[in-house]
Amino acid sequence: MVSLDRIAVSSEGVVLCPLRDGRVNVAFCLTCQRLERTSGETPPAYIVCDAREVVGWLGLDAPD
16 A cells, blocks of 8 residues: 655655755654654665655645
């Protein structure tokens, strides 16, 4: 099942950070307090961030 709250990690290890509204290295996400879970792989294929849910509820989240 696909989750709209998942943020894909690129092959270069970069993700779109909802808080910074820009791309950051996934290592930053792994130490962030907003991180809820990852795909469980190393490096992760996706992350789930509670900031994505908040900006989505506010209507500020643009589709990837």
